[in-house]
Amino acid sequence: MAKLQFSIVLLTLCFISSINSIQSATFTLTNQCTYPVWAGILSGAGTSPLPTTGFPLQPTQSNSISIPPGWSGRMWGRTLCSTDSTGRFTCLTGDCGSGTIECNGGGAAPPATLAEFTLNGANGMDFYDVSLVDGYNLPMMVVPQGESAGNCNVTGCFVDLNRNCPSELRLTGSGAGDESVACRSACEAFGDPMYCCSGAYSTPQTCNPTSYSEYFKTACPTAYSYAYDDGTSTFTCSSANYVITFCPTPANSRKTTGAGQSAESSGSGSLAKSVGVSSVIVFAFILTSVWSL
Ligand SMILES: *[C@@H]1O[C@H](CO)[C@@H](O)[C@H](O)[C@H]1NC(C)=O
Numbered sequence: 001m002a003k004l005q006f007s008i009v010l011l012t013l014c015f016i017s018s019i020n021s022i023q024s025a026t027f028t029l030t031n032q033c034t035y036p037v038w039a040g041i042l043s044g045a046g047t048s049p050l051p052t053t054g055f056p057l058q059p060t061q062s063n064s065i066s067i068p069p070g071w072s073g074r075m076w077g078r079t080l081c082s083t084d085s086t087g088r089f090t091c092l093t094g095d096c097g098s099g100t101i102e103c104n105g106g107g108a109a110p111p112a113t114l115a116e117f118t119l120n121g122a123n124g125m126d127f128y129d130v131s132l133v134d135g136y137n138l139p140m141m142v143v144p145q146g147e148s149a150g151n152c153n154v155t156g157c158f159v160d161l162n163r164n165c166p167s168e169l170r171l172t173g174s175g176a177g178d179e180s181v182a183c184r185s186a187c188e189a190f191g192d193p194m195y196c197c198s199g200a201y202s203t204p205q206t207c208n209p210t211s212y213s214e215y216f217k218t219a220c221p222t223a224y225s226y227a228y229d230d231g232t233s234t235f236t237c238s239s240a241n242y243v244i245t246f247c248p249t250p251a252n253s254r255k256t257t258g259a260g261q262s263a264e265s266s267g268s269g270s271l272a273k274s275v276g277v278s279s280v281i282v283f284a285f286i287l288t289s290v291w292s293l
Pocket residue numbers: 151153232234235
């Protein structure tokens with residue numbers, strides 16, 4: 001009888017620890033821009049859909065979402081959005097074609113800055129990057145927090161590339177003036193295989209940086225500037241939560257100030273706490289059953 005009880009306790013222990021090891025991640029999207037941004041989210045094929053695929057963020061506003069283990073997908077910001085007289089919602093940059101605030105499986109129309117994630121990939125690591133391969137529409141930063149292993153570097157493109165965007169790449173607003181609202185990739189602007197890493201240029205050996213990709217790389221050294229820019233642009237981390245900020249300011253970087261980390265790392269703190277609490281409960285169970293032998 002006591003043996004059976006002991007086995008049940010052991011099973012419970014295994015069950016609780018397996019729950020803790022596949023804990024979901026929290027992604028917090030924050031808008032530090034002076035203008036509203038509509039977040040867009042596209043889940044990768046074959047991963048769990050998220051409860052939301054798009055939502056507005058007013059300046060200084062944040063929204064936290066729970067991301068299931070093994071999720072992959074991309075997040076971006078839509079700007080200059082409005083609803084027309086027929087009720088159709090569209091954005092001048094990053095539009096996902098759904099006609100609504102939710103993207104419902106639609107991806108970002110280029111040019112758009114993208115944050116890309118593959119959670120719990122090879123060796124259980126999270127892979128993440130910020131990509132300008134599809135062009136640029138606003139500054140973005142990804143900050144891992146509360147991680148257990150990995151390089152976990154902050155990445156992103158922190159500067160405004162619209163203002164100095166080469167004129168041949170410039171996407172301008174439909175209204176008055178020639179204000180640049182986004183900066184296209186050379187691939188999108190010219191469709192040349194040399195810029196798109198396609199055709200004869202479809203391998204890492206044959207597709208090289210160009211003066212256009214170097215414009216992006218110089219301004220944003222940790223972001224992807226062309227398709228085979230992996231070496232300096234992809235990052236790994238383990239069991240982290242992620243803060244994705246639109247229009248980060250240098251003060252938001254933990255590398256310079258360390259600010260924001262204590263407030264935001266509470267998620268993993270509570271994970272550590274829940275692991276601690278369940279261990280205590282299991283230990284008490286074991287003690288009780290040993291006592292009753
Ligand atoms: C992460 O940052 C550190 C310190 O700045 C740097 O030495 C390292 O090369 C970076 N890792 C990657 C993968 O870029």
